């Protein structure tokens with residue numbers, strides 16, 4: 001039907017309802033954006049990304065889910081919040097991007113950057129187990145998931161030699177509280 005958009009298995013009709021959904025889920029006033037591009041000027045991942053920061057917001061306004069959900073920008077964003085600090089409307093594009101990433105994962109669509117989601121998962125698995133990051137364990141999980149066993153091996157050995165990587169994990173005292181946060185996160189999904 002004319003003016004309808006599809007995100008995963010969800011159809012939005014008309015396209016403006018997609019913008020409203022993103023605004024609600026991200027708590028960001030996307031419709032206030034007037035394309036001044038101040039956000040894009042300071043984004044550190046702009047040279048690697050296929051969309052500029054302001055373009056992400058414009059495509060949300062237009063309901064162009066195909067370009068949004070297929071963009072590598074979603075996976076490159078560092079959540080550094082430079083865009084929000086520069087935006088005259090206080091729009092945090094990284095919060096919008098987080099919602100879009102969730103849509104990609106729920107839809108079963110392949111992410112535009114395949115290894116980065118595996119890195120996120122490995123990082124979060126490590127934090128869930130011990131309450132803090134255990135780098136060696138996280139690297140092991142990441143390598144198993146991406147089958148990149150030998151990549152960066154020289155760098156890893158060098159870091160071990162210099163004592164930059166700990167052999168054994170350390171647990172935080174209140175591990176139960178950390179696990180509770182993860183449990184609530186799973187419930188919310």
Ligand code: SF4
Nearest residue numbers: 043077078080081083
């Ligand atoms: S939060 Fe993401 S989109 Fe915003 S400036 Fe940082 S890397 Fe770019």
Ligand code: SF4
Nearest residue numbers: 033035036037039087
């Ligand atoms: S800085 Fe804010 S208003 Fe300007 S283009 Fe970026 S999101 Fe839109």
